[in-house]
Amino acid sequence: MTSITTIIENPQSSGIGSGSLTFEERSLGTYERAVLSTIPNGFGDGEFTLELFFKCFSDATYTLGTISGNGGSSIPVERQLWASNNPSKYATFDWWYHGNFLLDGHNNTAGRLDEGTFSLQIASGRPRWTFSDGSADVDSLNGDMYAVQSTTTNTVLDNAWHHVHLVRRWSGASDADLELWLDGTLQDSVTIPNRVNMATNFWDSWTNYPTNEQNWMFGTEKQAALGVLTQWEDFKGQLGQIRFWSRALSTGECGNAFNTIVGNESGLVEYYDFDEQSGSTLGGALGAGAYDMTLVNSPAWSTDRPTT
Numbered sequence: 342m343t344s345i346t347t348i349i350e351n352p353q354s355s356g357i358g359s360g361s362l363t364f365e366e367r368s369l370g371t372y373e374r375a376v377l378s379t380i381p382n383g384f385g386d387g388e389f390t391l392e393l394f395f396k397c398f399s400d401a402t403y404t405l406g407t408i409s410g411n412g413g414s415s416i417p418v419e420r421q422l423w424a425s426n427n428p429s430k431y432a433t434f435d436w437w438y439h440g441n442f443l444l445d446g447h448n449n450t451a452g453r454l455d456e457g458t459f460s461l462q463i464a465s466g467r468p469r470w471t472f473s474d475g476s477a478d479v480d481s482l483n484g485d486m487y488a489v490q491s492t493t494t495n496t497v498l499d500n501a502w503h504h505v506h507l508v509r510r511w512s513g514a515s516d517a518d519l520e521l522w523l524d525g526t527l528q529d530s531v532t533i534p535n536r537v538n539m540a541t542n543f544w545d546s547w548t549n550y551p552t553n554e555q556n557w558m559f560g561t562e563k564q565a566a567l568g569v570l571t572q573w574e575d576f577k578g579q580l581g582q583i584r585f586w587s588r589a590l591s592t593g594e595c596g597n598a599f600n601t602i603v604g605n606e607s608g609l610v611e612y613y614d615f616d617e618q619s620g621s622t623l624g625g626a627l628g629a630g631a632y633d634m635t636l637v638n639s640p641a642w643s644t645d646r647p648t649t
Contacts, residue, residue: 355648356646356647356649357582357601357646357647357648358581358582358614358616358647359614360615360642360645361394361579361615361642361643361644361645361646362615362623362640362641362643363642363643364560364575364640365641366575367561367575367638369568371638372560372637373560373637374558374559374560375559375560375623375634375635375637375640376557376559376635376636377556377559377632377634379632380545380585380632381610381628382628382631383540384540384585384586385538385544386539386540386541386587387536388508388511388589389509389587390506390589390590392504392583392584392585393581393583393584394502394505394580394582394583394646395497395505395579395581396500396501396578396579396581397463397466397497397498397500397576398577398578430469430490436488437471437486437488439464440469440574441462441463441574441575441576442462442558442573442574442575443462443463443559444460445557445558445561445562446459446460446558447460447554448550449550449551449554449569454473454486455476455485455486456543457543457544457548457550458471458472458485459471459472465494466495466497467496468505468523468528469521470488470507470519471486471487472486472487472488472489472509473485473486473487474535475542475543476535476537488531489519490521491521491528496523497523502646502647504523504524504598504647505522505523506595507519508520508589508595516535516536517532517533517535518530518531520595524598525596527595559583559634560575560580560640561573561575562575566637579643581646581647582646583613584602585611587608587610599647599648599649604626609627611627611632612625613626615642618642620636621636
C-alpha cells in the first residue's frame with residue numbers, strides 16, 4: 342500500500358502583495374517618493390477606506406531626536422524622527438505638522454488647508470491621520486483639519502510590518518465617523534457633521550491646490566520634496582500593498598488584520614501589489630494604468646512584504 346503525504350501550506354507563511362518600496366533618510370533635492378496624480382475613481386465620493394501596510398525602521402536605525410530649526414526659520418524640524426514629547430492633536434497651533442509623512446495629501450495653498458487635505462504621519466512612533474473636507478467648524482488652532490491618531494507613543498518604531506485602515510463611515514442621519522485602525526484594533530475615531538464628496542469637490546480636479554502639488558505623495562512631505570522648504574521629515578521604512586475602497590469596510594473586516602485579497606472584492610476600486618520590482622512606476626492592478634504612481638529619486642524595490 343502506497344502512503345500519500347499531503348502537505349498543507351501554513352497560512353501564517355502567506356505573503357501579502359509581491360513586495361514593497363524602501364524609503365530612507367534623504368536631504369534637500371533627493372527626497373524619495375511615490376506620486377499619485379489621479380485618485381482612483383469611486384474613492385472619496387461617499388464612504389471609503391484606505392488600507393495599507395507599512396514598516397518603520399526601528400529606533401536602533403533612526404533614533405528619536407530633538408527639535409531643531411529649519412535654516413533659521415521658526416518652524417521646528419527633526420533630523421530623523423519626531424521626539425516623544427510631540428504635542429497632542431489640537432494642543433498647539435503647530436501640532437498638525439509634527440510627524441514623518443508616510444502620505445502627504447495636504448492642500449498647502451494659504452488659507453485653504455481645510456480643503457481636501459488627506460495625510461498619514463508617524464508622530465512619536467504612532468500613526469496620525471489628518472483629514473479636512475472644507476467644514477466651517479474646523480478652525481485654525483486645529484490646523485484647519487480633523488485628526489485621528491493612536492494615543493500610545495512608540496508603537497510602530499519596531500522594524501515590523503503594520504496594517505492600517507483609514508475609514509470614513511456614515512453615522513446617524515447626516516454625520517460621518519473617521520476611524521483609524523492599527524493591526525486590527527480601532528485606535529481612535531472622530532465624528533464630523535458632514536458627508537462631503539471629496540472627489541468632486543477636491544480630488545478630481547485638484548481645486549485650489551498649488552501647482553506641482555496636485556497629487557498625493559507617499560514617502561515624503563510635499564513642500565520639502567519640491568524645495569519649498571529646506572527640510573522636512575520624510576518617511577523612513579517600507580511601504581507595502583495599498584488598497585482603495587469605495588465603501589467603509591465593516592468592523593469585522595477592519596479587525597481582520599493582515600488579510601489577503603483576491604482582487605475582485607466588492608467596493609475594491611484599486612490596489613497596488615508592488616510586483617514590478619524595478620523601474621520608476623508603481624502600477625495599479627485594476628485601473629489599466631490610469632492610477633499608476635510615478636517613483637521619484639528611486640525608492641528601492643524590495644521583495645520584503647507583510648505576511649498573514
